[in-house]
Amino acid sequence: MKKLEIIDVTKYFDELYTLENISLTLEENQIVSIIGPSGSGKSTLFNIVAGIEKADHGKILIEGNDYTGKTGRVSYMHQKDLLLPWKTILDNASIPLMIKGIDKKVARQQAAPYFSLFGLEGFENHYPHQLSGGMRQRAALLRTYLFAKDIMLLDEPFGGLDAITKRKMQQWLLSVLKNLKASILFITHDIDEALFLSDKIYVLSERPARIKAIFDIGIPRPRDNSTFTCEEFVSLKEKILNLL
Ligand SMILES: Nc1ncnc2c1ncn2[C@@H]1O[C@H](COP(=O)(O)OP(=O)(O)OP(=O)(O)O)[C@@H](O)[C@H]1O
Numbered sequence: 731m732k733k734l735e736i737i738d739v740t741k742y743f744d745e746l747y748t749l750e751n752i753s754l755t756l757e758e759n760q761i762v763s764i765i766g767p768s769g770s771g772k773s774t775l776f777n778i779v780a781g782i783e784k785a786d787h788g789k790i791l792i793e794g795n796d797y798t799g800k801t802g803r804v805s806y807m808h809q810k811d812l813l814l815p816w817k818t819i820l821d822n823a824s825i826p827l828m829i830k831g832i833d834k835k836v837a838r839q840q841a842a843p844y845f846s847l848f849g850l851e852g853f854e855n856h857y858p859h860q861l862s863g864g865m866r867q868r869a870a871l872l873r874t875y876l877f878a879k880d881i882m883l884l885d886e887p888f889g890g891l892d893a894i895t896k897r898k899m900q901q902w903l904l905s906v907l908k909n910l911k912a913s914i915l916f917i918t919h920d921i922d923e924a925l926f927l928s929d930k931i932y933v934l935s936e937r938p939a940r941i942k943a944i945f946d947i948g949i950p951r952p953r954d955n956s957t958f959t960c961e962e963f964v965s966l967k968e969k970i971l972n973l974l
Pocket residue numbers: 743746748766767768769770771772773774775937
């Protein structure tokens with residue numbers, strides 16, 4: 731099933747031509763990555779999907795319904811985790827439920843069962859500064875997930891992490907997705923990351939961003955460390971590198 735369709739989206743910021751006829755499809759339970767040069771318009775595209783920014787032309791369909799310009803349907807996580815430093819991890823995770831009008835106590839009760847799946851069990855009452863970088867990102871991912879469980883927009887969620895933590899987080903994300911039904915649109919500058927995680931990769935051009943190429947990633951799952959050196963991975967990586 732098509733969870734999300736971006737149809738022919740064009741965007742100008744005054745004279746600045748940013749997105750040119752972008753169309754993209756995210757199927758249910760897929761991870762689709764977007765790779766493109768800095769400043770090409772990837773975050774702008776996410777803002778349009780989230781309804782925060784208006785497109786000059788084009789549509790956003792979610793499960794076939796028109797969500798162009800509407801907020802609140804998909805969850806969205808930025809590179810900087812933005813956990814509130816004065817709130818515990820449990821209270822941070824409860825925020826999206828409270829935004830939806832759920833009482834604080836009930837929100838905590840609903841968020842708590844996810845802590846073990848997100849590798850945060852025992853840290854419910856800790857504050858963000860007491861957690862490692864990877865744990866903070868998992869907490870931010872949990873908070874994002876609790877806002878809208880089925881469609882998540884992740885804008886370089888592991889961009890600020892060291893290489894080893896990043897690799898662990900990618901593996902963790904794939905394993906956790908076996909238990910959570912979620913469709914993910916993922917922005918990254920990291921080709922290895924895109925290839926490791928994705929079912930499909932869209933490569934964007936310099937601004938105005940056009941779709942330069944679309945790759946279906948048939949690398950078998952489950953993926954593990956050996957994925958990074960398999961023939962298909964290496965050959966796709968070379969093709970993408972040549973496009974950027
Ligand atoms: N609100 C805005 N007003 C004017 N220009 C904007 C606005 N938001 C973004 N831009 C411009 O649009 C272009 C695309 O920005 P955007 O942040 O979407 O790129 P990006 O591909 O996400 O970049 P990066 O990979 O560096 O995060 C940039 O030139 C940026 O300066």
